[in-house]
Every structure is written in structure tokens, then in C-alpha cells.
Amino acid sequence: MTLLSVDGLEAGYETGQVLFGIDMEISEGETVSLLGRNGAGKTTTIRSIVGAETPRIIDGSITFRGTDLLACPTHEIADLGLGYVPEERRCFPRLTVAENIHVAATSVDDPLPESEMFEFFPELDQIRDRDAKNLSGGQQQMVSIARALVANPELMLLDEPCEGLAPTIVRQVEEGIRRINEERGVTVLMVEQNVAAAMAIADRHYILEEGDLVNEVTTARLREDEDLRQEYLGV
Numbered sequence: 001m002t003l004l005s006v007d008g009l010e011a012g013y014e015t016g017q018v019l020f021g022i023d024m025e026i027s028e029g030e031t032v033s034l035l036g037r038n039g040a041g042k043t044t045t046i047r048s049i050v051g052a053e054t055p056r057i058i059d060g061s062i063t064f065r066g067t068d069l070l071a072c073p074t075h076e077i078a079d080l081g082l083g084y085v086p087e088e089r090r091c092f093p094r095l096t097v098a099e100n101i102h103v104a105a106t107s108v109d110d111p112l113p114e115s116e117m118f119e120f121f122p123e124l125d126q127i128r129d130r131d132a133k134n135l136s137g138g139q140q141q142m143v144s145i146a147r148a149l150v151a152n153p154e155l156m157l158l159d160e161p162c163e164g165l166a167p168t169i170v171r172q173v174e175e176g177i178r179r180i181n182e183e184r185g186v187t188v189l190m191v192e193q194n195v196a197a198a199m200a201i202a203d204r205h206y207i208l209e210e211g212d213l214v215n216e217v218t219t220a221r222l223r224e225d226e227d228l229r230q231e232y233l234g235v
């Protein structure tokens with residue numbers, strides 16, 4: 001069953017067009033990544049889906065369970081079951097870890113149990129009473145993901161969740177996202193430049209180059225095809 005469908009998406013900014021016809025189809029329960037180099041248009045694609053203020057949509061359609069997202073006011077998109085973890089981590093600096101999660105839970109009608117967030121990210125349990133402003137980047141990322149998850153989304157969109165994190169933290173974030181998918185059945189669409197992290201989490205990958213989708217591969221294929229990784233991703 002198709003959850004998210006993006007057809008012929010063209011989008012851009014005042015300064016010019018960035019996406020030139022993106023087609024993506026994501027089924028319920030999948031883990032998918034959108035890979036591409038710096039400036040390829042990954043964030044622009046995600047922001048188009050979640051109805052962010054920018055970019056401007058030029059053409060195409062985006063549907064979630066058949067609902068036209070482009071016709072949907074931004075504030076209603078979260079209520080449809082989309083959870084968004086942006087590039088810049090989103091938490092309240094002066095609230096504790098537990099309070100941050102609590103605030104996110106109380107903002108929706110049907111949240112997941114807050115205690116479950118500490119199971120997906122055990123490290124958060126030890127620092128639950130610490131103010132978010134005093135956390136490491138990795139811990140803030142876990143809080144940011146937990147805040148999106150506690151709202152009980154069907155689809156989580158994560159923009160470079162592993163960026164700038166130490167390797168041990170990257171593994172905890174990977175593990176957390178995988179468990180969210182496996183144990184909660186949440187569909188995942190993540191954007192990454194870190195191909196290793198994308199392969200650790202996602203089963204299928206779209207490769208974006210200069211605003212065009214140039215390939216679609218499974219993790220197995222991407223793992224064995226070094227030329228492909230080199231050509232499109234420079235790794």
C-alpha cells in the first residue's frame with residue numbers, strides 16, 4: 001500500500017529552480033533514503049513534502065494516503081501523520097529532556113507513551129532531567145527524533161539525522177531509527193550524505209543529482225557497486 005507518492009515535483013526559490021521533476025513512491029513500512037551530494041536538493045525535497053514555508057512549488061503533486069499535501073495547510077500536515085526532524089535539531093533549550101518529550105506528546109490527540117521514547121534511546125533515560133541546552137549534539141538529535149516520534153507519526157522524515165555526530169552516537173541514532181521502524185511500524189524517509197548511515201538504516205535509496213533523481217537502488221546493490229557510489233556520491 002502506497003503511503004507517500006511524489007509525482008513530477010518541481011520546486012525552487014526566488015533565486016531559481018532546484019528540483020526538476022522528482023518521482024518517488026514509498027510504501028507502508030518501508031525505510032527509504034534520499035542520497036545526494038551537497039546542494040543536490042535533498043532538503044528542498046523534504047521541505048516540499050512537509051509543506052515548509054519555502055521552497056515554492058512549481059509543478060507536480062504530493063499525496064499522502066491519497067490526500068493532496070500541496071492543498072493542505074502546513075499546520076495540518078503533522079495531524080495527517082507526518083513527523084519531521086529537520087536539519088537543525090528542534091528542542092526547547094530551557095526544558096529538560098523529559099519535558100521536551102512531554103510537550104511534544106501533549107500537542108497531539110493520540111501520542112505514543114512517553115516512556116517508550118526512553119526505550120528507543122536508552123541514553124536519554126540517564127539524562128532525562130537535564131536541560132536540553134546542556135546536551136551534546138547527539139543527545140539533542142535523539143531528543144529531536146523522540147519529539148517527532150512521540151506524536152505517533154505514520155511517516156517520519158529525517159534530514160541528515162547522523163550529520164556531525166561521533167561514530168558511537170551515530171550507531172545509537174541508527175539503532176533508534178531502525179527500531180522505530182521495526183517495532184512501531186513507522187515508515188521512514190531519511191535524507192543523508194552519510195552513505196554508511198543510510199545503508200545501515202534504509203532498505204532502498206533514491207539518488208538525487210542536481211535536482212533530478214538519477215537512480216534508485218537497494219542497499220545490497222549500493223553496497224556492492226562501488227562505481228555507483230563513486231559516480232553519484234563521491235564515496
Ligand SMILES: Nc1ncnc2c1ncn2[C@@H]1O[C@H](COP(=O)(O)OP(=O)(O)OP(=O)(O)O)[C@@H](O)[C@H]1O
Nearest residue numbers: 013015018037038039040041042043044045054193
Ligand atoms: N532558502 C533558500 N533560498 C535559496 N536557495 C536555496 C535555499 N535553500 C537551498 N537553496 C539552494 O537550493 C539548492 C539545493 O539545496 P538543498 O538544501 O535542497 O540541498 P541538499 O541536498 O539538502 O544539500 P546539503 O547536503 O548541503 O544539505 C542549493 O543550490 C541551495 O543553494
Ligand SMILES: [Mg+2]
Nearest residue numbers: 042043044087
Ligand atoms: Mg540538506
